[in-house]
Amino acid sequence: MKTAISKEFEAIVGETNVMASEVDRHTYSYDAAVLDSEMPSLVVRPENSEALGKTVKLCNDNGLPLTVRGAGTNLSGGTIPHPGGVVVLTNGLNRILELNEEDMYAVVEPGVVTTSLATEAAACGLFYPPDPGSQAVSTLGGNVAENAGGLRGLKYGVTKDYVMGVDFWDVNGNLVKTGSRTVKCASGYNLAGLMVGSEGTLGVFDKLILKLIPPPKTSRSMMAIFSSMKSASETVSAIIAAKIVPATLEIMDNFTIRAVENFRHAGLPTEAAALLLIEVDGHPGQVEEDAVRVEQICREHGASKLKVASDAAERNAVWQARRDALPALAKLKPTCVLEDATVPRSKIPAMIQALDEISQKFALTIGTFGHAGDGNLHPTILTDKRDHKEWQRVEKAIDEIFNRALELGGTLSGEHGIGLAKAKYMVLETNSGTLDYCRRMKSVLDPKGILNPGKIIG
Amino acid sequence: MANLQQLAQMFKELDDQLVSCMRCGMCQAVCPVFAQTGREADVTRGKLALLDGLAREMLADPDGVNEKLNRCLLCGTCQSNCPSGVRIMDIFLKARAIMTGYFGLSKTKQVIFRGMLANPRLFNALTGMGATFQGLFTKKVDDMLGSSCARFNAPLVADRHFNTLAATPLHRIVPQLDTPAGASGLRVAFFTGCVIDKIFPHVGEAALKVLKEKGVGVFLPSKQACCGIPALSSGDGTTFDKLVAMNMHRFMSGEFDYLLTTCATCTSTIKELWPQMFKGDPALRAEIKELADKTMDISQFLVDILGVQEAEVANGKKVTYHDPCHLKNSLAITVQPRTMIKAAGCTFQEMREAGSCCGCGGSFNVAHYDLSKKIGTRKAENIINSGMDTLATSCPACMLHITDMLSRKNAGIEVKHVIELYADSIKNEG
Ligand SMILES: Cc1cc2nc3c(=O)[nH]c(=O)nc-3n(C[C@H](O)[C@H](O)[C@H](O)COP(=O)(O)OP(=O)(O)OC[C@H]3O[C@@H](n4cnc5c(N)ncnc54)[C@H](O)[C@@H]3O)c2cc1C
Numbered sequence A: 001m002k003t004a005i006s007k008e009f010e011a012i013v014g015e016t017n018v019m020a021s022e023v024d025r026h027t028y029s030y031d032a033a034v035l036d037s038e039m040p041s042l043v044v045r046p047e048n049s050e051a052l053g054k055t056v057k058l059c060n061d062n063g064l065p066l067t068v069r070g071a072g073t074n075l076s077g078g079t080i081p082h083p084g085g086v087v088v089l090t091n092g093l094n095r096i097l098e099l100n101e102e103d104m105y106a107v108v109e110p111g112v113v114t115t116s117l118a119t120e121a122a123a124c125g126l127f128y129p130p131d132p133g134s135q136a137v138s139t140l141g142g143n144v145a146e147n148a149g150g151l152r153g154l155k156y157g158v159t160k161d162y163v164m165g166v167d168f169w170d171v172n173g174n175l176v177k178t179g180s181r182t183v184k185c186a187s188g189y190n191l192a193g194l195m196v197g198s199e200g201t202l203g204v205f206d207k208l209i210l211k212l213i214p215p216p217k218t219s220r221s222m223m224a225i226f227s228s229m230k231s232a233s234e235t236v237s238a239i240i241a242a243k244i245v246p247a248t249l250e251i252m253d254n255f256t257i258r259a260v261e262n263f264r265h266a267g268l269p270t271e272a273a274a275l276l277l278i279e280v281d282g283h284p285g286q287v288e289e290d291a292v293r294v295e296q297i298c299r300e301h302g303a304s305k306l307k308v309a310s311d312a313a314e315r316n317a318v319w320q321a322r323r324d325a326l327p328a329l330a331k332l333k334p335t336c337v338l339e340d341a342t343v344p345r346s347k348i349p350a351m352i353q354a355l356d357e358i359s360q361k362f363a364l365t366i367g368t369f370g371h372a373g374d375g376n377l378h379p380t381i382l383t384d385k386r387d388h389k390e391w392q393r394v395e396k397a398i399d400e401i402f403n404r405a406l407e408l409g410g411t412l413s414g415e416h417g418i419g420l421a422k423a424k425y426m427v428l429e430t431n432s433g434t435l436d437y438c439r440r441m442k443s444v445l446d447p448k449g450i451l452n453p454g455k456i457i458g
Numbered sequence B: 001m002a003n004l005q006q007l008a009q010m011f012k013e014l015d016d017q018l019v020s021c022m023r024c025g026m027c028q029a030v031c032p033v034f035a036q037t038g039r040e041a042d043v044t045r046g047k048l049a050l051l052d053g054l055a056r057e058m059l060a061d062p063d064g065v066n067e068k069l070n071r072c073l074l075c076g077t078c079q080s081n082c083p084s085g086v087r088i089m090d091i092f093l094k095a096r097a098i099m100t101g102y103f104g105l106s107k108t109k110q111v112i113f114r115g116m117l118a119n120p121r122l123f124n125a126l127t128g129m130g131a132t133f134q135g136l137f138t139k140k141v142d143d144m145l146g147s148s149c150a151r152f153n154a155p156l157v158a159d160r161h162f163n164t165l166a167a168t169p170l171h172r173i174v175p176q177l178d179t180p181a182g183a184s185g186l187r188v189a190f191f192t193g194c195v196i197d198k199i200f201p202h203v204g205e206a207a208l209k210v211l212k213e214k215g216v217g218v219f220l221p222s223k224q225a226c227c228g229i230p231a232l233s234s235g236d237g238t239t240f241d242k243l244v245a246m247n248m249h250r251f252m253s254g255e256f257d258y259l260l261t262t263c264a265t266c267t268s269t270i271k272e273l274w275p276q277m278f279k280g281d282p283a284l285r286a287e288i289k290e291l292a293d294k295t296m297d298i299s300q301f302l303v304d305i306l307g308v309q310e311a312e313v314a315n316g317k318k319v320t321y322h323d324p325c326h327l328k329n330s331l332a333i334t335v336q337p338r339t340m341i342k343a344a345g346c347t348f349q350e351m352r353e354a355g356s357c358c359g360c361g362g363s364f365n366v367a368h369y370d371l372s373k374k375i376g377t378r379k380a381e382n383i384i385n386s387g388m389d390t391l392a393t394s395c396p397a398c399m400l401h402i403t404d405m406l407s408r409k410n411a412g413i414e415v416k417h418v419i420e421l422y423a424d425s426i427k428n429e430g
């Protein structure tokens, strides 16, 4: 049976782009976060900008909670709809509208998949650096709304560093234009900046202007083996202290190393307590110098073995090992909770120590890997959410991970966002005044509170 | 008919497998159906969530779930790329069996699977008649074949683009064979498979010619039955078990080192699904496992066992290759067929997305012909853009669908099985 409202949506986006059946709705009730699902009342899939704007307005006119959904890969519940709300899909809005080689930027619709842009940019000799592990499916809209990071964050930054402008729909169906196609822009409030990391709570992105850069000329990758996590993490600090900024500087603990080795049998040293995977890139002369210096620092800090990739195949093997980390861990247990609490990078050794204590205290298996160079670790708790007793310990462990990270001057989330999962911890990182400010701002921009309710600020 | 709760109970048995999906959504990158529709219910994550929803009694519409479950090529691409190692094909086949148990097997399928497929002589007689009177009885034969073996489907729906049934099926050209090992010292059994037998017998002949040339003895028993995949993918485990048992009895009477097929789907069914899904006579289990271990794709045998190597480009044929899902995703065989093409003296050029599904897959083709055609059209475009004059592959089902897709575009590109190219090169030498 069709409701009057679903007919109104049909008039905007076409009949086939409104999904109302129980079965279809069920498939938009979850995302990649380990949280309970929630059914939307309707799913709408606009295929052009105008339809997107009208959809937002219609939701607001009827006070319908609206959750925008890209690929639904976020890890914090950002696309779990509000009960009875409407899910608005962006995968029908997936055109790259402009790729400007001369001025090095791209204008895209929000549903463009991250790798599509990276591939198109590469075809023009340009480079779009943010590369979240989900890039083969994640959308650029989702990346901006979560301020997604990736392996290259240390040197190249995260999504926010590539956002030049965002055009978005406000709740009244007005198109708000922010930022520009210029390298510099000082016209008015930095609203594009406000949109970054807003998780669909402040506006619905219509177009994104993204910065592209020239690719590095060359790169060198290496793998260093350590007999303790401590010496590995001290090496990380030492590399940075030596004023070298590798493109990528990743760490893996023994548990992860063993999981990866079992997974692919690529010959990783399963006895090693820790691995660092490092890549320096840039101009050939500098790469050469940096690589030698990094090698020295690793050895000075007790690296027992160091392997520099000598060709593309070896380089690939190094990064395959890193890409395998999550899948290899995920295979071990039914549920895998991937956290991303982040600390100032000098505090990495302390955070690793804390994780060790937490895993013992709650008798949980935690594999740790991640972007050591950014201070962004991914402690991954392996569990089975059907085991209620263990799950209670998992929840306590998560609380403690956040507490310890905050004590060390860190943040709740380096890149996965707050969503529903971490909303309750926000006050710990900030204070009630901050949340109050955010809520007041939201109440003015979104008086009926339809934009992704419950996310970030509760 | 069971009620919803009982159905939920049955799906709960898949729970251990279902929970291993971490809802990461990475399958969106590879599913050919999702690439066309962009709908979550069409991609693996959505389908698994639906099965989970039934198991948890969150959904009251098993019919709707069943419909979504069937919008799937069973191509296995998602499984071979799933970071969490979810045993997706196993789940899907079991789910289809549960659904068939719940809804019952349709009358047409009952007649076709149980009456015809499970009775190879009748099947042969009917299709034989169909071949003779092709044109006159086309519609009937189409219906019958269309729902019997999913893999006959492509050219049978709507306007067909070439004659489907061969005038003389392989089982008439070569009723049986039992030759001793020659120079190679090896003997193989040959599993023909329905599509090779009835539509592409010359592919079977090409394989036999090559094996003879290589001094390999062949055991080809008469009265082979269908490998069982059409029944299994429609959730008819009973017929599947019967077909496996019939085939086992035919093949157990011979002695051989390997079992070969020229059909990617048959190879993967025998190798993976026979041991996994057979619920019949327990006494057969060990033998099935043993046979499965000996089963190989023809190119794999020629390259890995006989050591066939690339040759000088000799014949001026320009060839590109399509990876059948059932070789690439199920068995990770991608190198050997390419080696065979080069061994045949052809110029080889990779096309874009060589490893993506052609869109044929299962009864999907009949029920969702439009979608299947869209997926196939993309394949056809990639083939045409490769600039080659021949498309080679290793599965007769893909050959059928791709021929249909290419002829719709008047591409003028030949479609060949890899073994045909190689057999031709032998003729040229001799
Ligand atoms: C296997 C895996 C690996 C991952 N690796 C990384 C990683 O390395 N780094 C990282 O940072 N993240 C990673 N993630 C998390 C996730 O992929 C990112 O958060 C990504 O940016 C989400 O993109 P999406 O298109 O899936 O967005 P969705 O999950 O669909 O949405 C995310 C948020 O964006 C909002 N949104 C989407 N589109 C719009 C729009 N047009 N307007 C307004 N709001 C919008 C949604 O409402 C939601 O709040 C990973 C996830 C997985 C499953």
Ligand code: SF4
Binding pocket: B020, B021, B022, B023, B024, B025, B026, B027, B028, B044, B045, B048, B078, B081, B082, B083, B084, B085, B086, B088
């Ligand atoms: S890729 Fe695998 S684990 Fe991830 S959602 Fe798809 S089926 Fe589930």
Ligand code: SF4
Binding pocket: B030, B031, B032, B033, B034, B042, B043, B044, B071, B072, B073, B074, B075, B076, B077, B078, B079
């Ligand atoms: S088997 Fe193929 S069609 Fe079916 S869900 Fe997996 S990738 Fe998609």
